[in-house]
Amino acid sequence: MDYGHPLEFGAFITPAASSPEAPVLLSQVAEASGLDLVTFQDHPYQPAFLDTWTLMSFVAARTSTIRIAPNVLNVPLRPPAVVARAAASIDLLSEGRFDLGLGAGGFWDAIEAMGGTRLTPGQAVTALEEAIDLIRELWRTDERRGVFADGRYHRVHGAKRGPRPAHDIPLHIGAYKPRMLALTGRKGDGWLPSLAYLQPGDLAKGNAAIDEAAQSVGRDPREIRRLLNIGQLAADPGEFAERLARLALEDGIGTFILAADDPNLLQRFGEDVAPAVRELVGAERGARGVSAAPVRSAAALAARRDGIAYDDVPAGIRAIEPGDFDYGDVRATYMRGGAPGLVLQPDSPQQVADALAFARRHPELPLAVRSGGHGISGRSTNDGGIVIDLRRLNEIAVIDADRRLVRIGPGARWAQVAAVLGEHGWALTSGDYGGVGVGGLATAGGIGLLAREHGLTIDHLRAAEVVLADGSIVRTDAATHPDLFWAIRGAGANVGVVTAFEFEVDEVGQVGYAQLAFQVDDVAEFLEGYGRAIESAPRDVTLFLLTGGPRPGQPQVVRLYGIVDSDDPDTIIARLQPFAELAPLVQQSVQLTTYPQVMANADLGPQHGAGEPHSRSGLIEHVTPAFAEAAARMLESGAVPFFQLRAVGGAVADVAESATAYGNRSAKFAVAALGSNPDRLDAQWRTLAAHIDGMYLSFDSSLRPERVAEAFPPATLERLRAVKAAYDPTCVFRDNFAIEPAEADAA
Ligand SMILES: Cc1cc2nc3c(=O)[nH]c(=O)nc-3n(C[C@H](O)[C@H](O)[C@H](O)COP(=O)(O)OP(=O)(O)OC[C@H]3O[C@@H](n4cnc5c(N)ncnc54)[C@H](O)[C@@H]3O)c2cc1C
Known part of the structure; x- marks a missing residue:
């Protein structure tokens, strides 16, 4: 034998x-x-x-x-x-x-x-x-x-x-x-x-x-x-x-x-x-005729899901199936549990194209594209479908030091990007959490702690390499496939798989990192005060607000955290002073530090999210008294244990609305509300609707198709539908806020 x-x-x-x-x-x-x-x-x-x-x-x-x-x-x-x-x-x-x-x-x-x-x-x-x-x-x-x-x-x-x-x-x-x-x-x-x-x-x-x-x-x-x-x-x-x-x-x-x-x-x-x-x-x-191939165990074979041609996975691509040892670490994402039938981990654009071709042969199955696995919508995993997981495309390389041009793979995380760029005295405005992946954030927007001074992450994109729905690998920039280049900056998930980004980054030295906690009796008044203080602050200040629902017997605590881009302690304190006066401070920490240290706040290990995420997002021009009152009532309801107001405005609004697919650039704030009960969350969110103009895709988990129209103003959506018709007419990419392709004659 x-x-x-x-x-x-x-x-x-x-x-x-x-x-x-x-x-x-x-x-x-x-x-x-x-x-x-x-x-x-x-x-x-x-x-x-x-x-x-x-x-x-x-x-x-x-x-x-x-x-x-x-x-x-x-x-x-x-x-x-x-x-x-x-x-x-x-x-x-x-x-x-x-x-x-x-x-x-x-x-x-x-x-x-x-x-x-x-x-x-x-x-x-x-x-x-x-x-x-x-x-x-x-x-x-x-x-x-x-x-x-x-x-x-x-x-x-x-x-x-x-x-x-x-x-x-x-x-x-x-x-x-x-x-x-x-x-x-x-x-x-x-x-x-x-x-x-x-x-x-x-x-x-x-x-x-x-x-x-x-x-x-x-x-x-x-x-x-x-x-x-x-x-x-x-x-x-x-x-x-x-x-x-x-x-x-x-x-x-x-x-x-x-x-x-x-x-x-x-x-x-x-x-x-x-x-x-x-x-x-x-x-x-x-x-x-005995083959010396390793044998997949009977238990692993039994765990395979229906409808996937496992034996036809293109050779050379790392494939993880439900019965495999590594599956437990790749099935879920940060926000959502999942049970995909197959996770493919390509390590080159060609392998991404091959993986996509394989996925296209399973048109009836869900297809998820994953970079860092932190998508708040949770659509980078699924149940019984295919996941193209780009974690191995995680290169971070300087390609032109004089122009501060860097090439970054979608699987890199923002903590890693900050660390590498920090060695050169540079930074790329990203999100506030180092565990988030480059691919998801840099195809949707990127609202981070340098936003008011340096804009969105997508505003720094100069070129990208994209695997299109038909499997072709293209380079796109302002002059090459300009419509594609426009679309990937705000709606990238709909038009292709980005396998490399080329960004022009900024010089950023030491910064002040502030974390302030306030005891707040009148939440609406505090929200308004924060809004006013941000709008009158110089652009070197980007502070986010974070709070949750009431806790019985405990005072309401509201936190502000963010960056003052200055290495001068007096300037940092002066910039923070108007915020410190908003309510009694119960905790404060202000450090002179670096952007990489601010971003070193994440565990980059496997993600074991469970259940479904429920998050709603909106953009607002100003924190008006009416919005602040409505938000305070929403918080009182207890349906929203996590509520965030992020400062946008500043450099974000310098870029013309038509320059990228990211919508509603004039908004000064992004709002996010997370809850555990989607019905209660939606009921409360509706009370804010009258005050909201737009939505940031990256902070929303809604499955309602009409929400796409909230994210993109009509002109942007019309153009996006035409781009979709040109680059993904059969809707290969449809699992994360799908955009309907324009009718053939309109396209
Ligand atoms: C803890 C936490 C903090 C956050 N903080 C911020 C923040 O400060 N600012 C901010 O703007 N956002 C923030 N986000 C939201 C985050 O930007 C988005 O959820 C983003 O999509 C995550 O990127 P990812 O690569 O980790 O996600 P993934 O889950 O891997 O991907 C999310 C989606 O993006 C699409 N996608 C992923 N990779 C690609 C690619 N290479 N090409 C095309 N499409 C792709 C897919 O549709 C996928 O479903 C935060 C999220 C979390 C969980």
Whole structure:
């Protein structure tokens, strides 16, 4: 029986405490000889040996490519919850180079002497099974609840999950007896016996037992790699290779681990024997038609969603399916839970075009385009559809220092952009949160803490590279495809996938970053006062207002935060003074800092949003008394726990209304209201409607098509419909505030 696993070769090295450097040097020899993994026995009661975890960590630090594994871990002396963390940690530190070999125990006198509990062989198998379940559960960090397990041998009560390993760590089980073999078949990723403990025929019997157990739970036996600890089976490398090739072809062994503490033996094994075995097995597999492809597990196949031609995903594009280890970290976005059927992560414009072509072959499925995953509408994930996730297109490069021209990929985040530009004394006006992605924000507007002085992010765009709905890759600027260039600045999600942006950025030095909290008795009066103060402030001041609904028994607190672009403390204080006088201050912090430091406010790790976002957005010319009264009443209703007024105006209004697709540039403020109940939110939002002129797409989650007409003034919408008809007539991009293409004759 040949399971077709790609062949691997490893070393089994004695962790001798007498010469602690020796196992480390041998590991380095193994790596230099081209071996795939280095493994160590684990006998924590044995004073002649180094502690295995400590040694593995040390070896991981002193090597760079070889994988590392215990062979096998003594689970009775290592609490599984701690093993889960230790394994994930070494996997992260070694960048995914860890495999976990597990054993049920043995040497019970020694285990008891170390404070462990003596178990019968049967009990030890049950204990190992519980440990396996627990370890895997603790690695599932997309779940938020703590882990509870009430096993007979292992109990945890609310253990926190994580860290999540860098890759799907395979669990290889050291098994000989029927119950252990059955466990390996049901739950293991590999079977790891030692040839020295096997009788002729045992490999075949063991394989059969594992295969039967695997099939009994619906697994494909090929999901379980067969590893084998071996000695030097023949002095002659050719003969040695032939014996291993037979073990591969007849007994399905995919990984050979040579026990040797002799550097010369390891070198010959890696340099002479391993290539010879690969050649012999490759030739025979070719003749028999056995493919050495990795197998997608039956569980992963069962998790596939209907209607997606998974097997036709273009070669080379990273594809993550519902049953894959990484899926939990890519299914949701910051604001919304999701369950897409396929997440494609292209790494070049051509791959984006290929991914789009694949998506176009599934016209009935939702298609989401994702850059940083912070879309407030939540449309960068979906249920059962396809996501084109641009996180790997995240380059940030200076292309012309004299003109301060930079090229930025859509998958970069604004914290990263600020950090890179900051090294040159530059900044690009963005949003206020460093976790937001470039792609979503820079195709919609970009209202940030430098807005009044430097305008919107889109106002700095000089050119872009776009993959169009028909798959063509175009460069657009003011002179090339000018309509497209106009449209991507405000309605980009509707006309293509932007794969690179070229921005002209500003020189920005030290800035004052203010965070002020006020106790406010009269919310309407405060809102009005804030509006007046902003409108009379110089453009170097951009302050946003943030508050929420009333909290029983607590005063209303309103926060102002933002930037005064000055490195002079007196100027900063003078600029803030009119705001500080609006109401009693209960907290204040004003720092002289840099834009990158202001933007270093985000966790850039995986997003695990849940449920649906409910956010409404509008633009207003001024904070009029009538608006302020209506907003205060809305807040009193309790339906809006998050309410924001952002200063726009200033440089935003310097740009002509017709210059970009972003609408209503004369507005001085952007309003956003978030709630958990969409009906209550809408009812309250309607009370503001009379005061609102326009809407900022990036802060709204409404699915009502008529809201598109609120975002774009009639002339802009008409032009957008014509551009849509020219560039996306069949509405490939329709999942995020879809614009109807103009009729053929109008276009
Ligand atoms: C915590 C937080 C703070 C925010 N602060 C601000 C702020 O200060 N100022 C501001 O203006 N906005 C702000 N936003 C809103 C933000 O700008 C938008 O939600 C933006 O769409 C997020 O970009 P993203 O790439 O992270 O989003 P994603 O979720 O990846 O994308 C959002 C949508 O944009 C479209 N899209 C994404 N990438 C591309 C691309 N490359 N080409 C074409 N279309 C694309 C898709 O339709 C997608 O559904 C904030 C959002 C959050 C969650």
